[in-house]
Amino acid sequence: xxxxxxxxxxxxxxxxxxxxxxxxxxxxxxxxxxxxxxxxxxxxxxxxxxxxxxxxxxxxxxxxxxxxxxxxxxxxxxxxxxxxxxxxxxxxxxxxxxxxxxxxxxxxxxxxxxxxxxxxxxxxxxxxxxxxxxxxxxxxxxxxxxxxxxxxxxxxxxxxxxxxxxxxxxxxxxxxxxxxxxxxxxxxxxxxxxxxxxxxxxxxxxxxxxxxxxxxxxxxxxxxxxxxxxxxxx
Numbered sequence: 104x105x106x107x108x109x110x111x112x113x114x115x116x117x118x119x120x121x122x123x124x125x126x127x128x129x130x131x132x133x134x135x136x137x138x139x140x141x142x143x144x145x146x147x148x149x150x151x152x153x154x155x156x157x158x159x160x161x162x163x164x165x166x167x168x169x170x171x172x173x174x175x176x177x178x179x180x181x182x183x184x185x186x187x188x189x190x191x192x193x194x195x196x197x198x199x200x201x202x203x204x205x206x207x208x209x210x211x212x213x214x215x216x217x218x219x220x221x222x223x224x225x226x227x228x229x230x231x232x233x234x235x236x237x238x239x240x241x242x243x244x245x246x247x248x249x250x251x252x253x254x255x256x257x258x259x260x261x262x263x264x265x266x267x268x269x270x271x272x273x274x275x276x277x278x279x280x281x282x283x284x285x286x287x288x289x290x291x292x293x294x295x296x297x298x299x300x301x302x303x304x305x306x307x308x309x310x311x312x313x314x315x316x317x318x319x320x321x322x323x324x325x326x327x328x329x330x331x332x333x334x335x336x337x
Contacts (some may be wrong), residue, residue, distance in 0.1 A: 104143050104144070105146055105156050106156065106159055106251065107159070108145060108146065109159070113240045116147040120139055120141070120151050121142070121143055121266070126139070129257055129264040129298075130259065130264035133261075133306075133307075135254060137264070137265050138264050141267070141268045143247075154252075155262075157251025158229045160228065172205060172225050175223050176192050177196070187213055195208070196240065204229050205225040213287075227251070228250050230326070237264070250308055252271050252272060254326070255268060256278055256326075257298065268283050268332070269325060271320060275295070275321055276322070278333075279333050285335075291332075292333075293320075294319075295325075307330075
């Protein structure tokens with residue numbers, strides 16, 4: 104995932120780990136040799152903010168985002184000929200005039216397509232951080248990650264304790280693809296247990312003995328914190 108930076112924050116451009124304490128717990132539980140965290144790409148180049156999944160913005164810089172988007176909307180309105188687009192832009196203008204972000208609006212499918220093509224910052228989720236939050240870099244990054252519409256699931260074993268990132272609402276088949284395309288192609292089913300239940304059981308063997316692992320098919324919607332063992336024909 105890509106996180107764009109607006110204003111002054113403790114982040115520099117580059118890669119940053121999403122530090123999830125559940126990874127360390129699973130490492131200890133499975134005696135895994137290493138921990139693998141989800142990585143975010145931090146984007147500070149203002150010209151590339153439109154390529155990001157979400158934005159981190161100090162609350163005091165919210166107006167900068169709104170002004171950028173208002174300038175775009177007013178310019179686009181002058182050229183728009185399509186009635187649907189003009190109506191959408193007018194709604195965007197009204198939203199911005201109330202100092203509210205575009206992402207907080209409801210969209211039709213046609214409007215989603217329009218919004219995705221626009222150079223507006225607040226079309227994507229914008230996390231407005233207070234001054235106190237900016238002092239805790241790792242915790243703030245986790246908040247932006249979830250605010251941007253992502254969740255985490257886990258695998259753990261002899262190789263590593265690994266956090267994986269998918270969009271909220273994605274299914275087990277898509278989660279398998281996040282691990283590897285071969286695993287997705289060979290997907291048969293997934294054994295799933297929530298992190299809290301796994302910890303409560305004290306490990307995978309006891310969870311199985313307690314019948315707490317569920318067999319799920321491709322369509323299963325993954326929840327944040329799911330521990331998954333994906334069975335494949337590969």
